[in-house]
Amino acid sequence: MKEYKVTFLPEGIEVYVEEGTTLLDAAAQGGIAIRAVCGGGGVCKRCIGIIHQGSYETSNQEDLGERGAVLCCETLVNDNLQVEIPSTSRVEDTSVLLEGEFQLDELAPALQSFELSLPEPEFGQNDSDLTRLSRGIEKILKSKEFTFPLEEIKKIPDVLRNNQWQVEVDVADLGSYYQVSRVKKVDNEKKYGLAVDIGTTTVVVSLIELKSGVEESRRGRYNKQARYGDDIINRIVHAVENKNGLKELQDAVIETIQELIAEVTDSAGIHPEEILTCVCAGNTTMVHLFLGLNPRYIRLEPYVPAATAPPPVLAKEVGLTIHPEAWIHFLPGIGSYVGGDITAGLLATGVADGEGTVLFLDMGTNGELVLGNKDWLLTCACSAGPAFEGSGTKSGMRAKQGAVEKFILKEDGRAFSCKTIGGGKPEGICGTGFISLLSTLSTGGFLDRRGGFTVEAPAIRKDDGEQEMVLLKKENAQGKRDLVIQERDIKNLLRAKAAIFAGIRIMLKKLDLDLAVVEKILVAGGFGNHLPVGEAISIGLLPDLSPDKFYFVGNTSLAGAQLYLLSRQARKKAVELASRMTYLELSEGNEFTEEFVSAMFIPHTDFSLFPSVAQKEQD
C-alpha cells in the first residue's frame, strides 16, 4: 500500500500515512487535536481543514466557505498534502478558568513524611531492624495497619545505620492501611503532591506542597480526548468500537495530564519525579479511561461500571511519569454517571453537613445533581452536552480571556454590545455568554419560546441551510469569522438547560418535595467566572427562586481532590459520602422524557413554575 506525506500547517508537522487514511486520523498521529464533536461522523462539521497543496478525495459536497476547505473526518489521503488546521478547528491549549477555595481543618496528607529517632540496638535489646522501625512508626501513626514493600525492607539495615538511627519515613495512606513507601536520610526537603480534576472537556491540576498544604501552582487545559468525541457516550463508543480505542483515550488523557504536570513543575522549579502522590477526581467514565478499564457496560442496561471506587494504583502502572512508586488515589464515585467528581464537590462545599436542604448542580458536559442534607442525599445525572462549556455551538468557546460573558441590547434594539472575560476583543462565546444571550434575545422578542427566530429578529442570514443571527461582525471581533448564533445552537443550549431542569424536577418529585424546601443552590462548573442568576432563571435553566439562594462555587471537583490529598478526615468523609448517596437512574421509565420535553421551551411549558418570569413579562 502506498504511503503519503501530510504536512500540517502552520506548525509544519509532517506525518506519513497509508493511502486512504482520513485527515482526522493523520492529524491525531501528528499529535494535533482536532475538534470532532460527533466523533468523526461527518455530522458536526467542526473539523475543517484547508488543503493548500495536493489532490484529495472527500465525500462531503457542501460548501465550507473557503477554497480547499474540507471536513478532516471525511477526507481521505491519496496524495502528498499540505493542510492548514485553523485554530477554530482545534482543541485549544490555553488555560481555562481556575478557581475554587477550600477549608482545611487538619493536615494529614495522603503521603505523610516524618522523622524518626530510633533507639540503637544493644545486647538485651536485639529486636530486628524492622521491628524497631515499626515500633517507631506505630507510635506516630497510632496504628498497626501498615506494610513495607520488599525493596524498602532490603534497604533498611544500611539506611538506619548510615544515618545513626535518625531517618525520615514517607508513609502512604491507602485507606484501610498504610504503606511505608520510603525510609531515608533526613533531608527536610519539600514534598509534593498533585490534585487532578479529570473533566470530560477540561482537565485541571494543582501542585501542592504536602508539609505546608500550600498550592504551588495550578494549570488547566482541554482534555485531549475531545478529538474522539465530545461527551462520555461518544468516548465510550470510541473505546469500545475501535481496535485501539481504549488505549488511544487513555493515552490522550495521560498526555493531557503529563503536559499539565510539566507546566506546574516548571513553574515550581522541581522535577516531576518529586511528585510523590496524586489524587484524581473525575466522572466514572473518565476514571475508567484513565485506568484503561473497559467502559463498555457503563452504556448498556443496567448500566454497571467496572468500578466506581477503584483502589489506589501506582504511577508506574498507568504510565504517569511522576515518582514511579507514587500512589494515585481516586475519589470514590456513586454510580455509572455520578462519579468521584461529585463526591469531591460535596466534600468541598459541605452540602451534606447542614440541617438545611441544599441542591448541588455540577453543570458539566455530564450534568450531575445532588439534593439533600446531613440526613439524606439523592443524586442523579443527566446528559447536558457541552453547549454551556462552549462546545457544540458555532461560535462557542471555553470560559477564558476573550470569551464573551455578557450581551447587552443596544438602544436601537437592533444590535448588541458585549463584555468579554479580561475585557479584550471578543473571540467567541462562553457558557455565561450564552445564558446572557438567550435571555436577551428572548426578552427582546427575537426568539419564540421554542428557540426559533421571530420575524423581528435582526441580522438573520442563512448559512449551510441553517438560520443564524449575526451578533458581532468579524471587524469587531478577534479572528476571521463573525460571531453568530444558529437555531441549531439554540436547540443545543435548550437541550442542555432542559436536561438539567428536568433532573431537578424529577428529584423533587421522587421525594415529594416542594422547591421551597431548598435553602441553597450551589452551582459548580466551568461555564464562566460568575453566574448570571436572573438571566439563567429567565431562560428556565435554574429554578425560579430568590437570587440570594444561589451560590456559584466554581471547580469543586478540584477543590475536593485537594482536600482528599491533604486531609485524612476528608478521605474518610469521602468514602462515607459516596456510600450515603442514593443514586437515581433517570433512564428508567418515561418520566425524564416527559419533563425534558416540557422544559424544552423558554422558560418552560408550565409557566406556573416561573412566576417571577411571568410577572416580568406582564409588566
Next chain:
Amino acid sequence: MAIPVMKESWQSKVLEVVLGATPEKGGTRGKTITIGGESTLPYLLSEGDIPNRPQVAMEVWDIAPDNWEEQLMEPFADVIEDPAAWAQKCVEEFGADLVQLKLMSGDPEGEDAGPEDVEETVKKVLKAVDVPIIITGPGNEEKDNLLLPAAAEASRGENCLLGLAIEENYRTLAAACMANGHNIIATSPIDINLCKQVNILLSEMDVPKNRIVIDPTTGALGYGIEYTYSIMERIRLGALQADKMIAMPFLNFVGEEAWRTKEARESAQEGGDIRLGISWEILTAVNFIHAGSDLLVLRHPDSVKQIKEHIDVLMGS
C-alpha cells in the same frame, strides 16, 4: 341504605370555537357550527354539560386521490375529478356537517399546483356548499406556506378552519389566518407538552385561544389508538382543571388514518369486503368520540351515517 354517588365538579370548561360565517357576519355560509364547550369528561352528563354535539366532516380532495383503494372511491366515482361536486355530494347526499378540502394538487412531487389554482378551487367549493369548510395543505412545509395563505385570502371572511400548524412551521399560517379571519388547527405528535407548546406559540402571535382547534395526531385502531386516547384524556383533564393553554376542542383525522391501515386497504381492494374497512373507520371514530373529540373527519359515507347515529344516541336526541 343508598350509597351516595360521588360527583366531580370541574373548575373550568373547554373553549367554544365557532366555524363558518353567515352573511350577517360577513360570510356566505348557510349556518355556523360551534364545537367545544364541554364542562365534563365525555358523556358524564350528570357532572356537567356537553352543549355542542361532535361534528362529522368528510374529506374532499382537489385532485383524484392516487392512493385510495377501488371500493373506497366508488361512492365518489362520478365526482372524483371535481372538488366542488364532490363537496356537494358529501353534504347533500351523505349528510356531512362540514367538508375538509385537501389541497393535494399542490404536492411538489405530484401536480405541484400553484396558489392561483388553489384560490380558484377554494372559491368553487365555497360556492358549491354552504357548510363551514376545513382547508389543509399538501403537508410540505414550503408548499403549505405558499398555498395556505392564498387559500386563506380566497376564503376571506368565511371563518374557515385552516391547518396544519406545527411547532416547526406555524408563523405563516397563523398570520394568514389572523389576517383573513380564520381558525387554525394546532397539530402536535401525541404529546401533551408539545400540544401545549404549539398553542402557546400561536397565542404569543396573538391568535385568540377560541380560534384554535387541537389535532393531537390520530392513531388508528391497532395502530396507536391507545396513545392518542390517553393523550386526549390528559389534555381534556387539564382543560377541565383550568389550564387555558390546552382548553381547546379536538379534531381527529380518522378517515385518513383508518384507511391507511393494511386491513382497511385490503378490504377495499377488488374482491375484498369493504365492510371491514368501514368498521375499522367507525370503531376508530367511536373511540375518539369517547375520548372527547369535537370534530371528526371521515372518508366513507357509511361510516358517516353510523357515526352520526351514534352521536344522536349519546346526545339523547
